[in-house]
Amino acid sequence: MVSSHAVPRSALVTTLLLALLTASRARAAEPGRSSATPGAINLPAVPVHAPVPFSPREAVMVSKPPTVGVAMTIDERGRVSKVEVTDISPSGPKDAVFRATAISALSKWRFAPAIADGRPVETVITMKIQFQHPGEKPPNPYGREAVDIPVPEQDDSYALEFERQLSTMPKEQFAQVRGELLASAESGIDQASRRQLDVGEFEIVTDGSLPDLPKLVAGDLAAVTAALGKVFGAGLSLQPPSGKTYVYVFAKKASFDRLARALMQSGEAAGVYSSVGLLAFHLEMPTNEDLLHTLVHETTHAFVQRALCHPGGSLPRWLGEGLADYFANSEIEGGVLVPGSHRASTSYHAPGEVVRGRSRAARTADDVRAAMKAGTALPLAKLRSATSSEFYGGEHAIYYGESWLLVHFLRHGQPGWAEHEFPRFILSAVEGFPADDLIRDVYGLDDEALEAAFKVYVKSF
Numbered sequence: 186m187v188s189s190h191a192v193p194r195s196a197l198v199t200t201l202l203l204a205l206l207t208a209s210r211a212r213a214a215e216p217g218r219s220s221a222t223p224g225a226i227n228l229p230a231v232p233v234h235a236p237v238p239f240s241p242r243e244a245v246m247v248s249k250p251p252t253v254g255v256a257m258t259i260d261e262r263g264r265v266s267k268v269e270v271t272d273i274s275p276s277g278p279k280d281a282v283f284r285a286t287a288i289s290a291l292s293k294w295r296f297a298p299a300i301a302d303g304r305p306v307e308t309v310i311t312m313k314i315q316f317q318h319p320g321e322k323p324p325n326p327y328g329r330e331a332v333d334i335p336v337p338e339q340d341d342s343y344a345l346e347f348e349r350q351l352s353t354m355p356k357e358q359f360a361q362v363r364g365e366l367l368a369s370a371e372s373g374i375d376q377a378s379r380r381q382l383d384v385g386e387f388e389i390v391t392d393g394s395l396p397d398l399p400k401l402v403a404g405d406l407a408a409v410t411a412a413l414g415k416v417f418g419a420g421l422s423l424q425p426p427s428g429k430t431y432v433y434v435f436a437k438k439a440s441f442d443r444l445a446r447a448l449m450q451s452g453e454a455a456g457v458y459s460s461v462g463l464l465a466f467h468l469e470m471p472t473n474e475d476l477l478h479t480l481v482h483e484t485t486h487a488f489v490q491r492a493l494c495h496p497g498g499s500l501p502r503w504l505g506e507g508l509a510d511y512f513a514n515s516e517i518e519g520g521v522l523v524p525g526s527h528r529a530s531t532s533y534h535a536p537g538e539v540v541r542g543r544s545r546a547a548r549t550a551d552d553v554r555a556a557m558k559a560g561t562a563l564p565l566a567k568l569r570s571a572t573s574s575e576f577y578g579g580e581h582a583i584y585y586g587e588s589w590l591l592v593h594f595l596r597h598g599q600p601g602w603a604e605h606e607f608p609r610f611i612l613s614a615v616e617g618f619p620a621d622d623l624i625r626d627v628y629g630l631d632d633e634a635l636e637a638a639f640k641v642y643v644k645s646f
Contacts, residue, residue, distance in 0.1 A: 228300040228362065230259045230308050231354075238290035240316050243282045250316035251275055253287045257312070261305040263296040271311070287314060304446075363461040369447045370433045370465060373440030386410070391434035393468050402434055402480070404520075409481050412512065412522035413488045417611065423492045430487055433465040441467035455479045458486040473534040478545060481522070482513040493615045501620045502576055503569050507588030511596070514546040514589060525597055549586045550646045556583055557640060563587050565636050569621060594642045595628070602628075 240250045254272030257265055268288045273280050291314070299308035354362065375392040382389045382399035387406050389399045417423065435441040444465055445454050456466035456479040464483050470476045486509050489500060499505065516526040527546035532539050543551070556562040561583075563571075568587050576584045596607045610627045614620050625631055630638060 228297075230263065230296040230299040230310060232294055232296050234293075234295040236290070236294075237317050238287055238314060241282050241286045243279065247277065247279055249275070251277070251280075251283055253283060253314045253316065255287060255291060255312060255314055256309055257291060257294075258307065258309050259296045259298060260307050261298055263298040263305075265292050265294050265296070266307075268292055283316065286316075359461070363463075366444075366447065366459065366461050366463055367431060370431070370444050370463060373435055373437075373443050374433070375436065378436070386430060387432050388429045389432045389434065392436045392440075393434055394436065398434065402432065405477065405480055406432065406484055408517070408520060408522055409484045409512065410488060412515075412524055413485060413492075416524050417488075417493060417608075424495070427491060428462055430462050430464055430491070433463070435465065435467040436469075438467045438469040441465060456483040458483045458490070460490055462487075462491070471533075471535060472540075474531065474545070477517075478513045481515075482509040485509040485512045489615075493611070495615070500614055501569065502571065502573070503584070503588040504592065504614060504620055506576070506585055507590075507592035510585055510589035511592045514549070525593060525603075549582075549589065550643065552582065553586045553590055553643055554646075557643065565591065565639060566632055590643055590646065591639060593646075594639055595624070598638065598642055 240247060251273050253270055254274075256269045256271055258267035260266045268291045270284045270287055273283055298305040300306070371390070374390060378392040378394065380391055380399050382403055384403045384407070387403065389402050389406075391398055391402070395401070414423070433441075433444070435444075441455075445457055448457055448459050448463075455470060455475070456464075458464045464487050466476070466479045466483060468476065470479065486505065489505060489508060494500070500508070512522065512524060514527060515522055515524050516528055517523070518526070527550075528544050529547050530541060531544040532541050553562060563583055565587070568584060568591070571584060595610060596603050599606075606627050610620075610623050613623050613627070621632075624635060628635075
C-alpha cells in the first residue's frame with residue numbers, strides 16, 4: 186500500500202517553527218502533566234504553511250509594525266478553527282486593522298496536527314507574530330534560504346502531514362520521535378518470540394515463527410538493494426548511508442496495524458516505510474508472493490528516500506509509487522531481481538497449497554488495458570496531478586497500475602532509454618525539477634504525444 190514518505194516536502198525554516206517547538210518542549214516539561222502512554226506518539230502541531238502577515242494598506246503610515254500575540258485553535262486536520270488576538274504591541278490607533286488582518290491571515294495557515302497517544306487531536310497554541318512591511322524578509326535563524334511549504338491539498342492524508350512534520354524537525358526532536366516510533370514498533374513484538382539480526386545497513390526484528398526468517402528477510406533486502414544500486418548507481422550519485430534502517434516483521438497484522446496508525450497510515454496498508462528509517466510489514470498475507478511484493482515495494486521506497494533524494498526531498502506521488510511497483514512487479518531469477526521483467530503466469534504459495542495463475546504484473550496490465558478499452562482509464566495528466574485521497578482512495582488500483590506502467594514505459598519504451606533518458610530523468614526528478622517538464626525535455630514528448638505513445642505501449646505490453 187502507500188508509503189508515508191512519497192510526498193512533496195520542504196524544510197520550513199522560520200522563527201515561528203523554532204518558537205513553537207521551543208514552547209512545546211517547555212509545556213511538555215511542566216510539572217503535573219500526565220506522562221505519555223508507553224510506545225505512543227505525542228507531537229506538537231507544526232506549521233506547514235505559515236506566511237508571515239504583512240502590514241495592511243490601511244496602516245501604511247505606521248513606521249514600526251506591531252507584534253501580535255495570538256491563541257490559535259488547530260483542529261484534528263491541522264486547520265485553524267479559531268484565532269484570538271490577545272495582545273498588540275506597541276498599541277496604536279490602527280489596532281483594529283492589525284487585529285482583523287492577523288485573524289484573516291492566520292486563519293489560512295495549515296499545520297501538521299498535534300498527535301496525542303498516536304492520534305491527531307485538537308490543540309491550542311500561543312505565539313507572537315511580527316507583522317512585516319511588504320518587501321521585508323522575515324528573520325531566519327537557520328542561516329539558509331527560508332522556504333514556505335505550499336498549502337497542502339485539502340484532503341491530504343495524515344501520513345503526508347506527519348512525514349512533512351518530520352522533515353521540519355531539528356535533529357534533537359527528530360531523534361526523540363524516531364525513538365518513540367521504534368518503541369511503538371517494539372511494543373507490537375511478542376518478546377517471547379523476538380529475534381533480531383543486524384546485517385549492516387538493516388537491523389531486522391521479528392516475532393515470526395519461521396526459524397530462518399531473519400536471514401531470509403536479510404537475503405531479500407540484499408537482493409533488492411543490489412538491484413536498485415545497479416539501476417541507479419550507474420547514472421546517479423547515491424547519497425551515503427545515514428544510519429540503519431530498522432525492519433520490523435510482525436507475525437500478526439493487528440500488531441502492524443497499531444504501528445501503521447501511529448504513522449497515520451491507512452488501515453488498508455500491508456507495509457510501510459517512514460523517513461525516520463523504519464520499514465515494517467506483517468506476515469498474515471494471502472501468499473508468499475504478496476509478502477515478497479510488499480517487501481520489495483517498501484524497500485524501494487526506503488532506497489529512494491535514503492540513497493537518491495536529498496534530505497527533505499521526495500519524488501512526485503505517481504513516480505514514487507510507480508518506481509516501487511516497477512521493482513516489486515519484477516521477476517526474481519536465480520536469487521537476482523531482474524528490473525522490469527515480467528511473466529504471464531506464476532505460482533502462488535498459500536498455506537497448504539500452491540496455485541498457478543496470472544502473475545500480478547499480467548493481471549495489472551490486463552486491468553489497465555480493459556480500462557483503456559472501456560474508456561475509464563486515467564488520463565496521464567490526471568494521474569500526475571492526483572491528490573492523496575484520489576491516489577490512495579477507492580480507485581487506487583488503477584492509479585498504482587498506470588503509475589507502474591508509466592515508469593516501465595519511461596525506462597523501456599524505446600531502445601536506449603534505460604541507459605540514457607531514464608537516468609537523466611530520475612536524476613533531475615530527485616533534484617526537485619518538475620517531472621512533467623522533464624518528460625517533455627528528456628523524452629521530447631508533450632502531453633498529447635506521451636498519452637498516445639503510452640497507450641500503444643500498454644496495448645502491446
